[in-house]
Amino acid sequence: MMNVTLLIPILLGWLAGLFINYVSDVLPLTRRFSQHTCPECQTPFPSADYVTLRACRNCGKSRSLRTWLVQILTTFAFVYFWLFPSKALGIPLGMLVIIYFGVITVIDLEHRLILHPTSLVGAVLGLIVGTYIHSRINNSVVLGVEKSLLGGLFGFGVMFLLYQFGTLVARFRARKMQAAGQADDEEEALGGGDVYLAGVLGLMLGWPFIWDAILLGVLLGGLISFLFIAALLVRRRYSSDALMTFIPYGPYFIIGAFYKLFGS
Numbered sequence: 001m002m003n004v005t006l007l008i009p010i011l012l013g014w015l016a017g018l019f020i021n022y023v024s025d026v027l028p029l030t031r032r033f034s035q036h037t038c039p040e041c042q043t044p045f046p047s048a049d050y051v052t053l054r055a056c057r058n059c060g061k062s063r064s065l066r067t068w069l070v071q072i073l074t075t076f077a078f079v080y081f082w083l084f085p086s087k088a089l090g091i092p093l094g095m096l097v098i099i100y101f102g103v104i105t106v107i108d109l110e111h112r113l114i115l116h117p118t119s120l121v122g123a124v125l126g127l128i129v130g131t132y133i134h135s136r137i138n139n140s141v142v143l144g145v146e147k148s149l150l151g152g153l154f155g156f157g158v159m160f161l162l163y164q165f166g167t168l169v170a171r172f173r174a175r176k177m178q179a180a181g182q183a184d185d186e187e188e189a190l191g192g193g194d195v196y197l198a199g200v201l202g203l204m205l206g207w208p209f210i211w212d213a214i215l216l217g218v219l220l221g222g223l224i225s226f227l228f229i230a231a232l233l234v235r236r237r238y239s240s241d242a243l244m245t246f247i248p249y250g251p252y253f254i255i256g257a258f259y260k261l262f263g264s
């Protein structure tokens, strides 16, 4: 027999999935909460059709695989963390953080983009979450705010320095390519948005937990890139350019932060 109260996280999770899908659909394209249009024929969706995940009435294009994945994964996550809440966050803050991570992850994966408005909202949420966590650990709200701000400063600072270093490497590489008569492909080793994301996650986790999350994210990102290059080597498709392939660190940082916030 399913516990009836489980209907609450199922319903909330489904609604949260709709919200994540909606924000990920409209924000990268129009930068505001506009009406969603069919990606195929640009016909605006009637709200009722959009919310019930119906195919486009004009061209018949069904909703994306991502739409369904987000609905299912978010609902699953809400049920799971309803049953086994994060000790650090509790249920309501945990749900807000899941929604935030969902939006950032989908937009970053689909557009390789971390938007400034989402970073701004994240900073506010991050300060609330970080202060909540560290106030409870230290029994002091003032210390809680301090630890949160310190974490934010650290996350932003470390990634800012890495970003500057990446820009230097990219400039050096561009000069080398120009000398070799090749066009500069303007590839960034590390996205500027990742710097803001690291700041937001720093506020959220506070000091010193942000250190673990960044380390975890960099290691994971490095490991996946290493496996990727190894696979290219095995298939003899490796070129020295593969080494410079853009590493989108955003999703790895989020995995690191997620692990710190929900894993223990």
Ligand SMILES: [Zn+2]
Pocket: 038, 039, 040, 041, 042, 043, 056, 057, 058, 059, 060, 061
């Ligand atoms: Zn359509």
